[in-house]
Amino acid sequence: MNEWIFNNPILAALLGTMFTWGVTALGSSLVFPFKNVPKKVFNGMLGFSAGVMIAASFWSLLNPGIGLAEELQVNYAQGTFQYILFTPWLQAVLGFLSGGLFILLIDKYLPHEHIESHHKEGLPSSWRRSVLLVLAITLHNIPEGLAVGVAFGYAASAFGTSTAASAAIGGAVALGIGIGLQNFPEGAAVSIPLRREGMSRRRAFAIGQFSGMVEPIAGVIGAFLAISMRQILPFSLCFAAGAMIYVVVEELIPESQMLKTTKIATIGAMIGFSVMMMLDVALG
Template identity: 45%
Template sequence: MILSLIVGLGLPLLGTTAGAACVFFMKKQMNLLLQKALSGFAAGVMVAASIWSLLIPAMEQSEAMGKLAFLPATIGFWLGIIFLLLIDTLMPHLHIDSKEAEGVKSNFKRTTMMVFAIIIHNIPEGMAVGVVYAGWISGSTNITLTAALALSIGIAIQNLPEGAIVSMPLCSEGCSKPKAFGYGFFSGIVEPIAALLTIALSSIMVPVLPYFLGFAAGAMLYVVVEELIPEMAEGEHTNLGTIMFAVGFSLMMVLDVALG
């Protein structure tokens, strides 16, 4: 069990690290079309993961409620939206290619606030992995190890482009390549930490697991709508982001159904 847990929580960080390492092999400035494609792919994976790995299992575990089986997932979903909205409102951060910082006013450097934006992005992903593994560890739910591993693999795959999206713009902002890679790696550490904290609360979580599954889904979809979709639609129109969204969605859906 411990080895499975280490692998499951480590895969997303490995994906981010590998993506951030692209800064050593690519040009200083990321191509805008490539950025749109990567953002679209990540958005597709996150949407599919929210549905198949989180919301559907939440409703399945509430089936004893009959026609009200949707209620825990819906309540949790909205709590996740509100939670990310509060973090987004309070934490100073700067989205990629944005000139105006969000959150409370601060004197943080531009690069620091860009990293904060990615940290906000990664918190719900870590929570999603943590809540699914907490359900598996408890043994009292219908969440299997393969289903939990499918989510970890899906998050790791979409973290590959995300790692590049973090490190490349930081490099173009003036960071050295090793420093930009370090920021990318640091942003990924948030995920296993969030996952471990979520698992640590498993004793009180399991009885209300459907709510937590919905919570993680709401938080992830907030990030998709707030950050990834605007990035894939920014600037000159292209269908590339939409196509890559469909690719990411399909891949995560296949992973979850095949391994779940």
């Protein structure tokens, strides 16, 4: 398996993000047996997603990104520009903030609507609510797909030593599984509200699963950039982490706290964090 991923990192990223897209579709399929989901359950699922993404940002992205920056830094003489550039904390801060800035700009200009609050953001638009909901979830899925792709690209670059390769590949697989798990409620978050408003089950399902289509695209782009320019890998890993944390703080946590009773969402976040941490430590 290690050699296959090393030789086919882009294909591995594509398959990994196709899995996460498939779980989005599985979540959207809840629209067939259910017309509605209790808000407490829904908020718990959003909290779970937030917990997974927070844990993935550190265990699967920031931590290996800092480690790789340390590895690259030793290749340069002290005092050179490259040596300073690959200072681990500098790579982490620049990448993390750039990822957040990237999503902030998309959030500012891309028309979309928040799931529970119905608050519209981005440039003014006359698009239908279904389109705005899809764009909101698509905004979540860009950094998720990018993160999985970059993780598989990093795994290919780390193949030089068996220990590093096994850890990197395990981390990439764990990230794909974790992102897939948290995509389940995201798919339901689009399709069920549309069904609740009177849309047919088939159409609500189609729109819900369509929101995950961007992940394979972002995943392939992330893997291609990671294997093409290894020196930007530390930045790329931290960039993906910053993008995901921005989505968590901007969207998932506020949306999960819409009810007066917030404990269910908080417990969901704790469980999501624990599941992702367990996957990453066990597989990575």
